[in-house]
Amino acid sequence: MSYGDRMSSSTRSVRSGERRAEILRAALEVIAERGYRGASLAAVAERVGLTQQGLLHHFPTKEALLVAVLEERDQWDAVPDSQWRLDLLGSLVEYNAMRPGIVQTFSALLGESVTEGHPARAFFTERYVGVRASMAQVLRAEFGETLPNGLTPERAAPLLVAVMDGLQYQWLLDPESVDMPQAFRDFLELLGVEG
Amino acid sequence: MSYGDRMSSSTRSVRSGERRAEILRAALEVIAERGYRGASLAAVAERVGLTQQGLLHHFPTKEALLVAVLEERDQWDAVPDSQWRLDLLGSLVEYNAMRPGIVQTFSALLGESVTEGHPARAFFTERYVGVRASMAQVLRAEFGETLPNGLTPERAAPLLVAVMDGLQYQWLLDPESVDMPQAFRDFLELLGVEG
DNA sequence: ATTATCTATAGATCTATAGATAATGC
DNA sequence: ATTATCTATAGATCTATAGATAATGC
Numbered sequence: 001m002s003y004g005d006r007m008s009s010s011t012r013s014v015r016s017g018e019r020r021a022e023i024l025r026a027a028l029e030v031i032a033e034r035g036y037r038g039a040s041l042a043a044v045a046e047r048v049g050l051t052q053q054g055l056l057h058h059f060p061t062k063e064a065l066l067v068a069v070l071e072e073r074d075q076w077d078a079v080p081d082s083q084w085r086l087d088l089l090g091s092l093v094e095y096n097a098m099r100p101g102i103v104q105t106f107s108a109l110l111g112e113s114v115t116e117g118h119p120a121r122a123f124f125t126e127r128y129v130g131v132r133a134s135m136a137q138v139l140r141a142e143f144g145e146t147l148p149n150g151l152t153p154e155r156a157a158p159l160l161v162a163v164m165d166g167l168q169y170q171w172l173l174d175p176e177s178v179d180m181p182q183a184f185r186d187f188l189e190l191l192g193v194e195g
Numbered sequence: 196m197s198y199g200d201r202m203s204s205s206t207r208s209v210r211s212g213e214r215r216a217e218i219l220r221a222a223l224e225v226i227a228e229r230g231y232r233g234a235s236l237a238a239v240a241e242r243v244g245l246t247q248q249g250l251l252h253h254f255p256t257k258e259a260l261l262v263a264v265l266e267e268r269d270q271w272d273a274v275p276d277s278q279w280r281l282d283l284l285g286s287l288v289e290y291n292a293m294r295p296g297i298v299q300t301f302s303a304l305l306g307e308s309v310t311e312g313h314p315a316r317a318f319f320t321e322r323y324v325g326v327r328a329s330m331a332q333v334l335r336a337e338f339g340e341t342l343p344n345g346l347t348p349e350r351a352a353p354l355l356v357a358v359m360d361g362l363q364y365q366w367l368l369d370p371e372s373v374d375m376p377q378a379f380r381d382f383l384e385l386l387g388v389e390g
Numbered sequence: 391a392t393t394a395t396c397t398a399t400a401g402a403t404c405t406a407t408a409g410a411t412a413a414t415g416c
Numbered sequence: 417a418t419t420a421t422c423t424a425t426a427g428a429t430c431t432a433t434a435g436a437t438a439a440t441g442c
Contacts, residue, residue, distance in 0.1 A: 019394085033311045037233045040430065052431080054395045062431070067218045104309055111306005114299055114367040116228045132365075132372075148386055158365055158378050159385070165364060166357025170327075172309040173320045177327075183353050190354070190385050191345055214420085235404065247405080249421045257405070393440070403430075414419070 020058055020068075022048045029071050032104040036066055036112055036120065062117045064182065070109070070123050073102060084138045086193050093184040100172065107168050132157045139191075148192030157189060163187045185191055199241050201219060215263075217243045218253055227299040231261055231307055231315065258314045265304070265318050268297060271326055279333045281388050288359065289380040297366065302363050327352045334386075343387030358382045 026047035030039040040063055045046075045055040059065040071077075079088065096103050113120040132154075139153035139160075147156055163184065171180040221242035236257055240250040254260040265271075270291075280321040284327065291298050308315040327349075333356075334348035342351055358379065366375040 010331055025356035035230075035232060035307055035310050037230060037309065041432095042430080047360055051396065053397080053433090056432070057394060060432090067399095108306055108310050110364055111309075112230055114306075115230050115233065115303050121368065123294065124364075128368060129372060130308055151381055151385070155381050156379070158362065159358060159382050162358045162361025162365060162378070163354060164361070166359070167353065169305055169309065169319075169360060170323055170353055170357060173316070173323060177324060179355055183357070185348050185349070186346055187354050190346070236406095237404080245420095246422065248407090248423080252408070252420060255406090391440100391442085394438085396435105396437075398434085398436100400433080401431095404428080405426105407426080408424085409422105409425100411422075412420085414417100416417085 019048070023050075023058055023065070023157060024069055024072055027065050028073060028105050029101065031066075031069065031108060032101050034120075035108045041065075041141070042195070065118055065124070066109075070120060073105070074127065075102075075106075076127065081130075081134050081137070084134055086138060086142055086188060089164075090181070090185055090188060093167075096168070096179045097171070097180050100175070101120070104166050104172055107165075107172055110165065114159075128161065131161055135160050143192070149190075159190070160187075203366050214254055218245075218250060218260070219264055219267055220259070222260050223268060223300050223333055224296065226261075226264065226303060230303045231313075236260075246381070261304075262318070264300070265315060268300070269322065270297075270301075271322065271329070276325075276329050276332070279329055279334060279388075281337055281383060284333075284355070285361075285376070285383060286379055288362075289376045292366070292375050293361070295370070298363050299367055302360075303366055305360065323356065328357055330355050344385075355382075355386070 002063070023044065026044045029047065030044050033039075034043070039057055040052075042052040044065070045052045048055075053063075059068060089138065096137070109120050110124055112118055113124045115121075135157040136153040139147065139156055145152065147153070167178065167180050167183050171178040205386055218239065222234070222239045224242065225239050228234075229238070235247075236250055237247040239260070240247045243250075250260075254263060270287065304315050306320045307321055310316075330352040331348040334342065334351055338348070340347065342348070360377050362378050364371065366373040
């Protein structure tokens, strides 16, 4: 096996797979608490009862660990592109309101990712290109070429995504004051979706 | 002068005020590039031709420097609460599209601020309480108790703020693909504002 | 043999304090 | 006298590499 190859999950032992999963869960938590730059490998390692050097056996660098977290927990990957529907989006927001940890991890990473040379920058840039395209497709399936208010699907898509992200920050900072699922449903009504 | 007092700007010399302003500008830049946690005092100091220790003469801790940046550059402070109007918001977004540096600083800080114990967390939490209230007031002045689409000002306000923030992330990551001012005008039309 | 983990450690940082020196303003 | 700045340095970190040791699986 040449340097740089990834072991396929079929050749990696079950034990090792469990360890990897434990580490990813711990990394998710630590990133939620401190961001990527603030998350130390030692803090992640400690949570799974390893030394920092022991952790580096499973993920060769800190950046490799981040990439693995991003790929495993991307909510947009969970639903095939062609199967998104507007009412599913409402459910996703409701579901997110029940898992502040993951929302916080991704919100912290999104914020950091706009800084120069951040290892998650390419991931988010590409993801948003894809998510806007998916959302445009969803809107087109629901409304055709023109939404009730006159917007094209392509112009409404970035707004839909912006509302989801923006509400998450307000909600994370002050969950008592912001009813995220309600606010998102309000936005869907603005778009002309029947409640 | 007891420990912890701030020197008023009238007792601080002009020279010193200039130095402070230089440092704040440099800090704004470095935070935009690396976030708060990633910004070192040495990097800020170098930009103004000081040593890191020299910088600490002007701001006693890294956190004090952050607080000064936040207070000086808060765009919402620039317009008195009672003077906001919907069309001013559109102009603000257009203006922001011409100053990616400041937008990037605040977007990076907002992202970091959701992590635990972040020194900007209280600032953003309180700011959003205030900004939502201002926006509700603006909407009420424009539309009264019910917007054209049936929402109350209080329920539309968090959406307005969310769209502004969310669009900024998409735009910072991929300015070619996202026409931020256009998208925001689209949203204002959704709300029922006459273009 | 391969995999998992550890100890030791290099080499960079980082923030903040202590105390000296130079410049400025009454 | 006060203000601005510097050198020296303490005391914590942090990531990553090297190499030893133990455990696992053919």
